[in-house]
Amino acid sequence: MSQASLHQLHASPVEAMQGEARGGDRQILNALNVRGLTVSYDRKPVLWDVAMSVPAGARMAIIGPNGAGKSTLLKAALGLIPRLSGECTLFGAPVAKARDKVAYVPQRASVDWDFPASVLDVTLMGLQRQIGWLRWPGASHRAAARGFLDQVGMADFADRPIGQLSGGQQQRVFLARALAQQAPLLVLDEPFAGIDAATEHAIIDVLHRLSQDGRTILAVHHDLGTASQYFDRALLLSGTVIAEGAMDQVLTPAKLQAAYGGRLAASQLEAFAAS
Amino acid sequence: MTPQDTLSLQEFLQIDFPSILLAALAGVTCALLGNFLILRRQALIGDAISHVVLPGIVVGFLLTGSTDSLPMFLGALAAAVIAVLAIEGINRLSGVGREAAMGVVFTAMFAAGVLLLEQSGAGAVHLDVEHALLGNLESALWLEADGAASLLDPQALAALPDAAGRLAVVLGIVGLFVGLLWKELRMVSFDPGFANNLGVPAWALGFGLSVMTAIAAVAAFEAVGSILVIAMFICPAATARLLTDRLSVQIWISVAVALLAAVAGYLLAAFGLASFGLNADLSAAGMVALTAGLAQAAAMIVKRRRLGSA
Numbered sequence: 001m002s003q004a005s006l007h008q009l010h011a012s013p014v015e016a017m018q019g020e021a022r023g024g025d026r027q028i029l030n031a032l033n034v035r036g037l038t039v040s041y042d043r044k045p046v047l048w049d050v051a052m053s054v055p056a057g058a059r060m061a062i063i064g065p066n067g068a069g070k071s072t073l074l075k076a077a078l079g080l081i082p083r084l085s086g087e088c089t090l091f092g093a094p095v096a097k098a099r100d101k102v103a104y105v106p107q108r109a110s111v112d113w114d115f116p117a118s119v120l121d122v123t124l125m126g127l128q129r130q131i132g133w134l135r136w137p138g139a140s141h142r143a144a145a146r147g148f149l150d151q152v153g154m155a156d157f158a159d160r161p162i163g164q165l166s167g168g169q170q171q172r173v174f175l176a177r178a179l180a181q182q183a184p185l186l187v188l189d190e191p192f193a194g195i196d197a198a199t200e201h202a203i204i205d206v207l208h209r210l211s212q213d214g215r216t217i218l219a220v221h222h223d224l225g226t227a228s229q230y231f232d233r234a235l236l237l238s239g240t241v242i243a244e245g246a247m248d249q250v251l252t253p254a255k256l257q258a259a260y261g262g263r264l265a266a267s268q269l270e271a272f273a274a275s
Numbered sequence: 276m277t278p279q280d281t282l283s284l285q286e287f288l289q290i291d292f293p294s295i296l297l298a299a300l301a302g303v304t305c306a307l308l309g310n311f312l313i314l315r316r317q318a319l320i321g322d323a324i325s326h327v328v329l330p331g332i333v334v335g336f337l338l339t340g341s342t343d344s345l346p347m348f349l350g351a352l353a354a355a356v357i358a359v360l361a362i363e364g365i366n367r368l369s370g371v372g373r374e375a376a377m378g379v380v381f382t383a384m385f386a387a388g389v390l391l392l393e394q395s396g397a398g399a400v401h402l403d404v405e406h407a408l409l410g411n412l413e414s415a416l417w418l419e420a421d422g423a424a425s426l427l428d429p430q431a432l433a434a435l436p437d438a439a440g441r442l443a444v445v446l447g448i449v450g451l452f453v454g455l456l457w458k459e460l461r462m463v464s465f466d467p468g469f470a471n472n473l474g475v476p477a478w479a480l481g482f483g484l485s486v487m488t489a490i491a492a493v494a495a496f497e498a499v500g501s502i503l504v505i506a507m508f509i510c511p512a513a514t515a516r517l518l519t520d521r522l523s524v525q526i527w528i529s530v531a532v533a534l535l536a537a538v539a540g541y542l543l544a545a546f547g548l549a550s551f552g553l554n555a556d557l558s559a560a561g562m563v564a565l566t567a568g569l570a571q572a573a574a575m576i577v578k579r580r581r582l583g584s585a
Contacts, residue, residue: 042370080471104472111466115314116522125462128473134455161520181473 029091031056031185031216032077032102037086039069039076046072048240054218056091056184059211059230061221063250064237065260070220071107071189073237078104078187090185100129103181105174105188108195113162119173120158123149126180148176153202168199175203179210186210188219192226204230227251288420293436294412295541298563300442301495302507302533307453308488309512310526314464317373320485321508323381324492325501327358329388337395344437344497351496355489358384363482412499412541412559415439438498445494452487453526460484461522503560507533510567517574532570540566 032054039047047069054060062070075081077088079095090098103126123145124137130144131137137145149155152172157165165173171191178186186207192200207217207230221227227234227247234250236242238259243250305321312318328351335350358380365376419425419434426432453460459480463470467477488508495504515528540563547557 075468078472080468099472099474102472104469106466106468110468115465116516116520116525117461117465118521121461121522122465125466125469125473128458128462128475131458133459136458163520177469 029056030054030089031058031091032187032218033087033089033092034073034077035087037073037076037088038084039072039081039086040084046239047076050086050237050241052077052235052241052244054185054216055233056216057211057214058233059207059217060233060235061219061227061231061247062235062237063221063224063227063259064242068238068259070237074104074187074189074218074220078102080104100181101183102185102187103178103183105178105186105191107189108167108170108174108193110189113165113170115162117162118158119149119154119160119162119165120145122162122173123158123176123180126177129181145176145180148179149173151179152176152206166196168195171195171199172202175206179206184214185216185218188217190220190222193222224251224256284423285421288422288425289417291541291545292420293415293417293439294559295538296439297415297436297442297498298412298503298537298541298559299534300439300446301499301504302511302537302563302567303530304442304446304449304491305495305504305507306511306529306533307449307526308484308491309508310515310522310529311453311460311464311484312488312508313512313516315481315484317485318509318513319505320377320488321492321505322501323362323377324355324358324489325496325505326381326385327388328354328493328496330354330384330391331357331388333388333391333395337391348441348493348497351493352490354384355493356486359482359485359489363478363485412503412563415498436498438494441494442498445491449487449491452483456480456483457523457526499563500560503564506564506567507536510564510571511536514567514571514574517571517578532567536563536567536570540564 030053032052034050034052037047037050037052038045050069050073052062052073062073064070072081076083076086077095079088088095090101093101095102120142124131124141126148127137127141127145131141146155146158149158152175154169154172154176157169157173162170162173175188175191178188191203195203211217217231219231221231228251232247233245234247235244236250236255236259242259243252243255309318312320331350331352331354332347333350334354335346335348338350339346361380362373362376365371365379366373369376371379415436415438417425417431417435419431421431459470459475462473462475463477463480467481470477470480492504492508495507511529511532512525514532515525518528519525541559543566544557544559544562547562
């Protein structure tokens with residue numbers, strides 16, 4: 001990697017974003033903008049006319065019961081699964097033309113971890129753009145990948161086969177791979193599912209640092225108890241959008257009741273009413 | 276060198292060398308692709324392709340009226356590529372899954388081939404089932420060879436069986452495909468969603484892999500038969516997978532296992548039992564496939580011992 005491209009790698013994503021904002025004609029620059037999104041599996045609608053705005057710099061959670069279509073919303077918004085209708089833009093540009101602006105952390109369980117690759121190999125996947133097609137990673141790419149592993153506390157595991165990792169370690173490697181993409185928007189699908197407390201704290205630390213750096217974070221989140229602690233905005237989803245906005249305006253007992261129905265215990269609703 | 280030794284080297288080059296060369300070329304070509312096929316749970320695509328080539332061979336014969344290997348080869352290749360397209364298309368449109376799509380396509384096309392063979396009168400042409408299954412390794416000859424110098428003599432090399440030349444070209448193409456796209460193939464095999472988001476098209480690379488597999492399978496069938504092709508797509512790569520957790524190392528081990536199976540399997544078939552004074556006519560392709568299977572069994576034992584002692 002040349003000195004110049006190394007510099008680009010570390011250039012603040014916010015600067016890149018602002019450059020674009022001046023050229024664009026939108027008043028508010030959204031990192032991700034979704035309008036009229038409808039998705040169905042086998043003619044069964046999963047998402048119906050969903051609109052979502054993720055303001056640049058926000059830490060936003062997508063919250064909702066099982067089967068609400070949270071992961072589907074992420075994948076459809078990023079164009080990874082077909083949609084029946086809807087328009088999605090990343091920083092004002094069509095998603096297909098702005099792939100370099102979003103890093104995606106899929107669900108940990110979506111891949112087979114019994115795969116012949118080391119922790120470093122997987123992290124290097126995030127540097128695909130820097131390395132380029134048909135090229136093999138060089139020493140500078142390896143060094144950069146080790147740096148991203150260090151940010152998630154996995155530097156000592158770089159040469160470990162991924163089949164030997166715990167769930168929490170797998171999640172950290174996925175995060176390191178996404179960090180390597182250096183994208184202004186980070187999209188995470190259930191990053192806290194089935195991991196240890198130490199990993200949860202490590203991930204939260206990284207997300208806070210990214211947020212202070214001006215990056216936008218969008219995550220599917222399950223735990224209503226920690227949602228307002230980790231995120232500042234929320235979209236409450238149950239096939240359709242129940243509510244969207246600042247966390248305290250979304251997590252109200254009435255709106256949660258509308259999203260979860262009887263699935264949320266009365267005591268949990270009272271706790272929210274009291275807080 | 277005594278005249279006796281020279282004669283036996285010449286004999287080896289004329290009779291045994293071309294067979295070993297064909298088995299090795301076919302084995303390495305299939306093993307390279309097999310590494311990605313087993314990781315993508317598509318190992319049996321070789322089996323499917325061995326069935327779908329039948330209608331292609333029959334149509335190739337009907338169109339040209341010739342039993343030369345080239346029209347048959349092109350017909351088989353066209354059928355294999357059509358099958359790969361049909362499998363992907365059915366999988367995407369109906370969502371029944373790749374395995375079911377494979378089952379539908381290969382049985383339907385094989386049946387169509389049988390009907391075509393019966394109806395067209397092409398059935399009168401000798402169609403040797405044993406040949407198709409076990410190949411014709413032993414019949415490969417290199418009569419122009421008269422010593423070690425022939426290995427460097429272009430004129431003598433040109434007299435090697437046609438299949439060897441075709442396989443060498445296909446090995447070159449497959450080697451380039453895997454060598455250049457190794458990183459991308461690994462990414463789409465491990466995490467297609469992540470790859471798609473990066474702009475590395477998982478579908479296109481998977482399709483490219485299937486087309487390469489079809490080309491390799493068809494080129495190898497005519498030389499070594501379908502049993503050996505199916506074995507070489509699976510056994511070397513599966514053996515290597517048991518012995519390492521690094522894909523680059525796995526690919527090299529699979530190539531070594533394929534070469535070992537080709538050489539050891541052929542020598543066992545040609546000389547193994549004879550050296551015990553038994554006069555048995557063993558199929559070389561069968562023995563090579565069996566050797567590859569034994570290599571995998573040995574790797575499983577090694578792996579279990581390693582796990583046990585850990």
